[in-house]
Amino acid sequence: MTDRPGLFDPVLARGGARAAVADEAWVAALLEVEAALARAAADVGTLERADADAIAEACRLPVDPTALGEEAAASGNPVVPLVTRLRARLEGSAASGVHRGATSQDVVDTAAMLVARRAVAAITADLAAAADAAAGLAAAHRDRPAAGRTLLQQAAPITAGLRFAGWCAGLDDAARALAAWRPAVQLGGAVGTLAAFDGHGRAIRAALARHLDLAEPVLAWHTERGRVAELAGLLGRAGTAVGSVSTDLVLLAQTEVGEVREDVPGRGGSSTLPHKRNPVAAVSARAAAVAAPGLVASVLTGASLHEHERAAGPWHAEWGPLRELLRTVGSGASWLADALGHLVVDTDRVAASLDATGGLLLAEQATTGLRARLGHAAAKELVTHAAARAQDEGRPFAEVLGEAVGEDTDTLLDPARAVGEAAALVDDLLQSRARKDHP
Numbered sequence: 333m334t335d336r337p338g339l340f341d342p343v344l345a346r347g348g349a350r351a352a353v354a355d356e357a358w359v360a361a362l363l364e365v366e367a368a369l370a371r372a373a374a375d376v377g378t379l380e381r382a383d384a385d386a387i388a389e390a391c392r393l394p395v396d397p398t399a400l401g402e403e404a405a406a407s408g409n410p411v412v413p414l415v416t417r418l419r420a421r422l423e424g425s426a427a428s429g430v431h432r433g434a435t436s437q438d439v440v441d442t443a444a445m446l447v448a449r450r451a452v453a454a455i456t457a458d459l460a461a462a463a464d465a466a467a468g469l470a471a472a473h474r475d476r477p478a479a480g481r482t483l484l485q486q487a488a489p490i491t492a493g494l495r496f497a498g499w500c501a502g503l504d505d506a507a508r509a510l511a512a513w514r515p516a517v518q519l520g521g522a523v524g525t526l527a528a529f530d531g532h533g534r535a536i537r538a539a540l541a542r543h544l545d546l547a548e549p550v551l552a553w554h555t556e557r558g559r560v561a562e563l564a565g566l567l568g569r570a571g572t573a574v575g576s577v578s579t580d581l582v583l584l585a586q587t588e589v590g591e592v593r594e595d596v597p598g599r600g601g602s603s604t605l606p607h608k609r610n611p612v613a614a615v616s617a618r619a620a621a622v623a624a625p626g627l628v629a630s631v632l633t634g635a636s637l638h639e640h641e642r643a644a645g646p647w648h649a650e651w652g653p654l655r656e657l658l659r660t661v662g663s664g665a666s667w668l669a670d671a672l673g674h675l676v677v678d679t680d681r682v683a684a685s686l687d688a689t690g691g692l693l694l695a696e697q698a699t700t701g702l703r704a705r706l707g708h709a710a711a712k713e714l715v716t717h718a719a720a721r722a723q724d725e726g727r728p729f730a731e732v733l734g735e736a737v738g739e740d741t742d743t744l745l746d747p748a749r750a751v752g753e754a755a756a757l758v759d760d761l762l763q764s765r766a767r768k769d770h771p
Contacts, residue, residue, distance in 0.1 A: 337350075343616050343619075344616070344619060344620065344623075344660070344663055345659050345660070345662075345663050346616065346662075346663045346666045346667055347454060347455075347458055347662045347663055347665065347666025347667075348451075348453075348454030348455075348457070348458070348662065348666070349451040349454045349455050349658050349659050349661070349662020349663065349665075349666075350659050350662065350663070351454075352447060352450040352451035352453075352454055352658070352662075353447055353451050353655045353658050353659050355397035355398070355401070356397055357447055357450070358397070358443065358447055358655075359395050359397045359400060359410075359414075361443035361444075361446040361447050362410065362411065362414055362439055362440070362443045363391040363392075363395065363414070364391070364443070364446060364544070365438075365439045365442045365443050365446070365540075365544070366387065366391055366414070366415070366418060366430065366431060366439060367387060367388040367391040367392075368540055368543040368544050369431065369432075369434060369439075369519075369536075369540055370383070370384040370387035370388060370429060370430070370432075371384050371388060371539070371543055372536045372537075372539035372540040372542075372543055373429065373432060373433075373532075373536055373539075375536075375539040376532050376535045376536050376539055377532075378432075378529070378530065378532050378536070379429045379432065380425060380429075382426075383425050383426040383429045384429070386422055386426040387418070387422065387426055387429060387430055390418050390421040390422055390426075390430075391418065393421065395414065395417060400413055400414060400417075407436075408648065409436045409437075409440055409648070410440070411431075411436035411439045411440055412436060415430055415431045418430045418431075432528070433521055433526070433528040433529040433533065433536070434519060434521065434528075435520070435521055435522045435642075437518065437554055437642060437647065438518050438519050438520060438521070438552075440651075441518035441553075441554075442517050442518045442519070442540075442544065442546070444560075444651075444654070445515035445516060445517070445518070445546055445559075446515075446544065446546075447655075447658075448515060448563060448654070448658060449515050451658040451659070451662060452510055452511070452513060452563075452658070454662055454666075455510060455567075455570060455658070455661055455662045455665050456507050456510050456511045458662065458665035458666045458668070458669045459503050459506055459507035459510070459570060459573070459574075459665045459668075459669075460503075460504075460507050461669040461673070462503050462574075462577070462665065462668045462669040462671075462672050462673075463499075463500045463503035463504045463507060465669065465672035465673045465675070466496050466497070466499040466500035466503060466577070466672055467496075467497070467500045467761070467762060467765060469492075469493075469496035469499075469672070469675065469677065470493045470494070470496040470497040470500055470758050470761065470762065471493070471758070471762060472493075472677075473491065473492035473493040473496060473677060474491065474493035474755055474758045474759070475491060475493065475748075475755055476491055476492040476493060476679065476682060477489050477490075477491055477492075477683075477686055477747035477748055477750075477751055478490055478491060478492040478495065478591070478682050478685070478686060479682075479685045479686050479688070479693055480693075484583075486685075486688065486689055486692070486693050487693070488693060488694075488696050488697070488750060489686065489693060489694065489697075489747040489750040489751050490751055490754055491751050491754040491755065491758070492591075492677060492682055493754065493755070493758045494751075494754040494757055494758055495580070497757065497758045497761040497762075499576075499577045499580070499672075500761060500765075501761055502573040502576060502577070503573050503574075503577065503668075504765065505573070506566075506569050506570040506572070506573035506574075507570070509566055509569060509570075510566045510567070510569075510570055513562065513563055513566055514547050515546055515547065515559065515563075516541075516546055516547040516548065516549045516553070516559055517537065517540050517541040517544060517546040517547070517548055517549070518549075518552060518553060518554070519533070519536070519537040519540055519552065520551070520552025520554055521533065521552075522641075522642075523641040523642065524551065524552035524554055524641055526552075554638070554641060554642050554643075554647075555638035555639065555640065555641060555642065555643055556638075557634075557635035557636070557638055557650070558635075560631065560635045560650060560654065561631070561632055561635045561636070563654075564627075564628045564631035564632055564635070564654070564657060565628065565632075567624065567628065567657050567658065567661045568624060568625060568628035570661050570664075570665065571620065571621050571624030571625070571628075571660070571661045571664060572621070572624075574617050574618075574620060574621045574661070574664040574665055574668050575617075575618060575621025575622070575624075575664075577617075577668060577672075578614045578615075578617035578618035578621060578664070578667075578668055578671070579618055579621075581611060581614035581617075581618075581671055581675075582611055582614050582615060582618060585611040585614065589681070589685060590678055590681045591677065591678055591681045591682050591685060592675055592676065592677055592678065593609065593611070593675075593676050593678065594609075594611045594612065594613055594614065594671055594674050594675060594676075595674050595675070595676045596612075596613070596670075596674050599612050599613075611671065613667045613668070613670040613671035613674070614667070614668070614671045616663070616664075616667040617663075617664045617665075617667035617668040617671060618664075619664075620660045620661060620663045620664025620665075620667065621664050623660050624657065624660055624661055624664070627653045627656055627657040627660060628657060630649075630652075630653035630657075631650060631653045631654050631657060633649075634646045634647070634649035634650045634653070635650060686747055689729065690722060690727070690728035690729045690730060690731075691722075691728060691729035691730040691733070691741075691745045692719055692722065692723070692729045693747070694729075694744070694745045694746075694747060694750055695715050695716075695719050695729070696750070697744065697745065697746075697747075697749060697750035698715050698733060698741070698744045698745060699711050699712050699715045701743070701744040702714065702715065702737065702744070714736055714737070715733070717736070718732045718733045718736045719732075729745075730745050733745070
């Protein structure tokens, strides 16, 4: 693509989706639709094959997106000036065969489906790469006890592997759902009746769908924007998965925690602080996740307000936010794949975090261990009192609990005994991935 990247694009528009939605990609898709429409008409017999070939050849010649965009202001969409340009390149019946029977929205909507499909493929690939990296981390740290946190406070032990498996599962689900989205061709003519095709409209629509490998709807969806709304929702879901993982990453990379870091030499520096090693990839992925919901809302707002047979404004309002949503979610997925692919787990810091409260993290485990001897109520009361004393007196919980029970507490406070079925859950996730086809 020759689209010149903007100042913020390398940070906020990373990955393959950026090229897939660039101006040149959009113009190429519009031309692809016009060429396929001519071939479909030739297949049905309403256009000479030689004319269809001439139109397809004209569609291979370059069109300047900037000039086309400026000309589009006169008609409200880029198809009108594009058709004028194509007809000027041709003569006779070939010129008159360009865009025959279609309306501008037919071409723009179908091109949007092609653009979205290519962007979705890039996004799905990056989500899958991120999930694969998370799965590798889950396997490597399957049995490593770590501090589990709820409401940003330490709660009870988990394993680092289970945390990474949770990341993987969310990313897998988002990628799978997005990969299942099926774009459809748009062809209805001015008001959805196919009247300008002289009785051949449905046959031409079917042929157009075949040429572009798009689903064929029963009716035109000029104002029934369910496909667009569905895509926005799926992209929002993908952004949510990216946001969840990237938020964990930036929190775990904090100086006071330091359980993970991005190992990319030369990246992460500060303009004023020489010591900084910021988790740039995770921060950039999170930025995309923050931006995505607003774009989803913009697309859904436009998609819900189309009136009658063709909309005055809501259709046009979809173009910008849908394009930006694809680019933004694509950026987040790409950055997250980078972050997880370069992630280093500091096992010493993981162990230090686990012991940061002097054993308080294992209070529930201690209660469970004492229940058989003392009964549930008495065990809970003893442990609760010991925990309160440890916090009030600034002493290790293990020490105070040992005094209370009059015995060594190593078994009661062994974190490896407190992680439940975490290892088996990691295995379940990894085995499930091995059984399924992933996008």
